[in-house]
Amino acid sequence: MPAHKRATLLKLACLHMLAIVIVCALVYSNTFKVPFVFDDVQQIEENMKIRRLSNWLSPKQLFSPRPIAELSFALNYRLGGLNVFGYHLVNLVIHTINGFLVYYSFSIPRSLLRGSTA
Numbered sequence: 001m002p003a004h005k006r007a008t009l010l011k012l013a014c015l016h017m018l019a020i021v022i023v024c025a026l027v028y029s030n031t032f033k034v035p036f037v038f039d040d041v042q043q044i045e046e047n048m049k050i051r052r053l054s055n056w057l058s059p060k061q062l063f064s065p066r067p068i069a070e071l072s073f074a075l076n077y078r079l080g081g082l083n084v085f086g087y088h089l090v091n092l093v094i095h096t097i098n099g100f101l102v103y104y105s106f107s108i109p110r111s112l113l114r115g116s117t118a
Contacts, residue, residue, distance in 0.1 A: 013107070020099040028092040032085050043073065045082060050074040 036045055043066075049055050050073040056062070064070060072090055080086035 016103060016107075017100065020103060021096055024092060024096040024099055028088065028095065031088045031091070034088070035084060036082075036087075040087075043069070044077075044087065047073065050077045053078055 044050065047070070049061065050070060053074055056071060056074060061067065061070070073087070076086045076090055
């Protein structure tokens with residue numbers, strides 16, 4: 001592939017990534033001050049397991065039904081207590097990363113197919 005075409009594809013990919021970030025930020029921008037709702041009350045506000053990171057050293061906790069979610073809640077609690085902003089910010093980051101993964105899962109196979117037919 002010629003260098004100028006590669007540079008153009010890289011710029012296009014960067015624009016797509018920027019679009020994903022902007023769309024995610026716009027979609028989640030109104031959530032940063034929203035209080036905990038639905039299962040957040042039980043999973044975060046009333047969950048005493050997330051109050052101490054040392055709870056994560058036990059095998060019982062590692063094999064809980066939602067270990068990664070509860071670990072992220074514990075880290076959020078450690079950094080900001082029950083301030084909803086941090087929890088919503090982590091949610092925004094997770095969804096943005098998922099947007100990148102979906103983008104790459106569709107763009108990489110297409111570019112592989114394009115390369116094999118040329």
